[in-house]
Amino acid sequence: MDATEARRRHRQLADELHRHSHLYHVLDRPEISDAEYDRMFRELLALEKEWPELATPDSPSRRVGAPPLASFRQVRHAEPMLSLENALDEEEFIEFDARVRRALGSDEPVTYLCEMKLDGVAVELTYQDGVLAVGSTRGDGTVGEEITDNLRTIGSVPLRLNRPCPELVDVRGEVYIELEDFRRFNRRREEEGEAAFANPRNAAAGSLRQLDPRQTAKRPLRIFCYGVGRLVGEEIASQQQLLERFRQWGLRTNVAGTRLARGADEVIACYRELLEQREQLPFEIDGMVVKVNDRALQRQLGAKSRTPRWAIAMKFPPRQATTTVEEIRVQVGRTGALTPVAVLKPVEVSGVTVSRASLHNWDEIARLDIRVGDTVVVERAGDVIPDVVKVLTDRRTGSERLVDPPDSCPACGSPVARLQDEVVPRCQGLACPARLKEAIRHFASRQAMDIDGLGERTIDQLLNKGLVASVADLYRLTRDDLLPLERMGEKSADKLLRAIDISRKRPLDRFLFALGIRHVGSHLARLLARHFPTLEALAAAAEETLLAIHEIGPRVTESLRAFFASPRNREILEQLRQLGVEPQPVEEVAADAGPLAGKIYVFTGSLEKLKRREAQQMVERLGGKAAGSVSRRTDTVVAGQDAGSKLEKALQLGIEIISEAEFLQRIEELE
Numbered sequence: 161m162d163a164t165e166a167r168r169r170h171r172q173l174a175d176e177l178h179r180h181s182h183l184y185h186v187l188d189r190p191e192i193s194d195a196e197y198d199r200m201f202r203e204l205l206a207l208e209k210e211w212p213e214l215a216t217p218d219s220p221s222r223r224v225g226a227p228p229l230a231s232f233r234q235v236r237h238a239e240p241m242l243s244l245e246n247a248l249d250e251e252e253f254i255e256f257d258a259r260v261r262r263a264l265g266s267d268e269p270v271t272y273l274c275e276m277k278l279d280g281v282a283v284e285l286t287y288q289d290g291v292l293a294v295g296s297t298r299g300d301g302t303v304g305e306e307i308t309d310n311l312r313t314i315g316s317v318p319l320r321l322n323r324p325c326p327e328l329v330d331v332r333g334e335v336y337i338e339l340e341d342f343r344r345f346n347r348r349r350e351e352e353g354e355a356a357f358a359n360p361r362n363a364a365a366g367s368l369r370q371l372d373p374r375q376t377a378k379r380p381l382r383i384f385c386y387g388v389g390r391l392v393g394e395e396i397a398s399q400q401q402l403l404e405r406f407r408q409w410g411l412r413t414n415v416a417g418t419r420l421a422r423g424a425d426e427v428i429a430c431y432r433e434l435l436e437q438r439e440q441l442p443f444e445i446d447g448m449v450v451k452v453n454d455r456a457l458q459r460q461l462g463a464k465s466r467t468p469r470w471a472i473a474m475k476f477p478p479r480q481a482t483t484t485v486e487e488i489r490v491q492v493g494r495t496g497a498l499t500p501v502a503v504l505k506p507v508e509v510s511g512v513t514v515s516r517a518s519l520h521n522w523d524e525i526a527r528l529d530i531r532v533g534d535t536v537v538v539e540r541a542g543d544v545i546p547d548v549v550k551v552l553t554d555r556r557t558g559s560e561r562l563v564d565p566p567d568s569c570p571a572c573g574s575p576v577a578r579l580q581d582e583v584v585p586r587c588q589g590l591a592c593p594a595r596l597k598e599a600i601r602h603f604a605s606r607q608a609m610d611i612d613g614l615g616e617r618t619i620d621q622l623l624n625k626g627l628v629a630s631v632a633d634l635y636r637l638t639r640d641d642l643l644p645l646e647r648m649g650e651k652s653a654d655k656l657l658r659a660i661d662i663s664r665k666r667p668l669d670r671f672l673f674a675l676g677i678r679h680v681g682s683h684l685a686r687l688l689a690r691h692f693p694t695l696e697a698l699a700a701a702a703e704e705t706l707l708a709i710h711e712i713g714p715r716v717t718e719s720l721r722a723f724f725a726s727p728r729n730r731e732i733l734e735q736l737r738q739l740g741v742e743p744q745p746v747e748e749v750a751a752d753a754g755p756l757a758g759k760i761y762v763f764t765g766s767l768e769k770l771k772r773r774e775a776q777q778m779v780e781r782l783g784g785k786a787a788g789s790v791s792r793r794t795d796t797v798v799a800g801q802d803a804g805s806k807l808e809k810a811l812q813l814g815i816e817i818i819s820e821a822e823f824l825q826r827i828e829e830l831e
């Protein structure tokens with residue numbers, strides 16, 4: 161390779177690394193695996209070693225992370241938060257150890273503390289006189305994002321340290337999500353039609369950087385503390401002692417996961433041990449961090465531009481394997497969400513046999529261009545269910561088969577619809593066994609048919625005993641059906657039957673809402689009920705007629721069409737009619753009061769989907785008020801991109817802050 165060629169390749173790598181670093185660190189949406197990123201990074205380092213003039217100050221080799229997002233206030237770290245040099249194998253660690261001893265001018269074996277390398281997000285917690293004053297992300301190492309309020313919601317972050325404690329300390333730690341929590345959290349997101357997170361690290365990063373701390377509070381975040389920046393008013397001799405002091409101050413550490421090792425051989429033994437332990441841990445680690453234990457020696461060794469000279473990360477090999485896709489199957493979730501899963505020829509990935517890979521959604525299938533019969537690389541990262549990271553297209557024989565998104569539900573055969581703004585298609589079947597429980601619960605809920613006494617426990621029993629296979633069956637229940645149920649006396653059975661009977665005559669809007677048609681919330685149900693006296697009239701309405709109604713868009717008509725297109729749904733509606741369910745026509749209602757009556761909303765920053773005026777009208781339509789500035793009377797601030805002083809004021813005043821997406825969701829729920 162000549163110098164021109166090297167420069168060209170360097171530029172190319174630098175651009176790619178820059179883009180992926182932004183996707184990973186700022187947007188929490190990586191497109192390639194870490195192993196692939198590291199490979200490119202190393203190629204860049206190798207080029208710079210041969211042609212040092214390529215290592216300009218803006219090279220990825222000189223930078224940590226990525227600059228902070230503009231929607232957060234920025235914090236300058238008093239001492240830079242560095243990254244870590246990587247050792248990809250034992251050999252590279254031996255070289256590191258030799259460098260350390262050379263720099264210290266010593267032949268003695270060095271004592272190291274070996275720690276688990278948690279795969280999460282690095283944060284800094286500044287405690288002044290023992291009180292948590294500022295919390296921030298690492299950002300680009302020099303400037304991070306101020307996320308104090310978000311960090312305060314994490315149970316394992318103490319708001320105040322136990323005494324005696326130093327006057328001032330910058331504690332560094334890793335915020336992460338345990339595997340079990342991650343699985344549960346992701347499952348829920350997929351069912352709600354939101355994109356699943358690729359791994360726990362992404363989920364942790366996305367959760368920490370919410371504009372509304374109450375959103376962060378709902379996420380299962382934890383912290384392990386492992387380092388310091390400034391430390392005033394206390395002398396600490398070693399890394400091991402530091403962790404011990406942390407524990408005394410009330411900070412959470414992973415001290416049980418550390419080992420003291422003398423010399424390279426002992427470090428390597430620890431590494432092998434940890435590699436074996438890895439699969440049993442409740443959280444994801446991607447390697448072992450080895451630190452010179454003595455803090456005086458650490459100071460003596462110092463740091464390079466982006467990494468300290470006294471620590472190194474021994475990375476684990478990626479947990480990848482190659483296998484073939486035998487089938488692409490569709491799973492139906494609790495809310496009717498259909499998600500694709502690849503059935504694999506069983507293969508062992510670092511000690512675990514895997515036979516399925518999650519494909520998340522159909523966009524992901526298109527992005528990977530994955531087909532039945534393909535040879536694929538699967539990688540386990542943070543979950544027992546691995547991801548497909550790459551299709552080996554050069555192994556194709558021509559007999560591979562593309563799989564289209566299903567147009568009927570595998571559980572009940574009903575038509576499915578992928579509605580706008582959602583990443584997954586959904587089953588529209590009113591009696592789909594996969595979503596029946598949810599459908600009945602919704603049907604009976606207060607805002608819908610309001611069937612008092614039909615709680616979750618009763619629904620479970622009705623389903624298990626096969627007494628109910630659709631909402632229509634509720635109206636066939638008899639006293640004899642109910643009495644054998646647990647905790648069901650004569651009184652409560654009669655009460656429930658009465659409640660079911662009363663619900664036969666609910667107003668049409670409630671009935672419409674009760675059917676659980678996607679995007680038909682209670683507001684739209686009311687609107688539709690005002691335009692159509694009966695359900696039959698609505699089902700027969702032409703699309704143009706529907707679209708002519710103000711507020712009814714293609715999203716809703718599409719959903720209604722999919723619902724009424726199902727023969728099974730029509731059959732159930734007919735049964736309901738025969739069982740005496742006779743929704744009452746609704747009358748025009750006074751327009752003044754609404755679900756947002758008395759509420760004051762302020763919009764700030766630029767919104768993505770809505771025009772500001774549009775958003776304000778939505779609030780007004782529901783009876784609320786849209787104001788121009790934030791005051792104590794403000795109830796909610798909707799913060800878009802680059803929100804500035806209004807957002808800060810809202811934070812100061814402790815006013816609720818939500819994102820545009822959350823606003824839209826709320827409106828939909830209220831409507």
Ligand SMILES: NC(=O)c1ccc[n+]([C@@H]2O[C@H](COP(=O)([O-])OP(=O)(O)OC[C@H]3O[C@@H](n4cnc5c(N)ncnc54)[C@H](O)[C@@H]3O)[C@@H](O)[C@H]2O)c1
Pocket residue numbers: 180181183184185190191192193194195197198224225242243244246275276277278279280281282298334386387449473
């Ligand atoms: N997939 C992608 O597109 C992509 C893009 C950019 C970066 N990355 C990945 O991110 C990594 C680079 O990020 P990085 O700068 O955070 O480096 P790093 O992850 O290699 O190491 C530094 C980080 O380790 C963490 N850490 C965990 N446990 C620790 C402990 N006990 N002591 C000290 N630190 C500990 C800290 O957060 C620290 O900031 C690369 O390895 C790369 O794989 C991936």
Ligand SMILES: [Zn+2]
Pocket residue numbers: 492569570571572573574587588589592593594
């Ligand atoms: Zn179904």
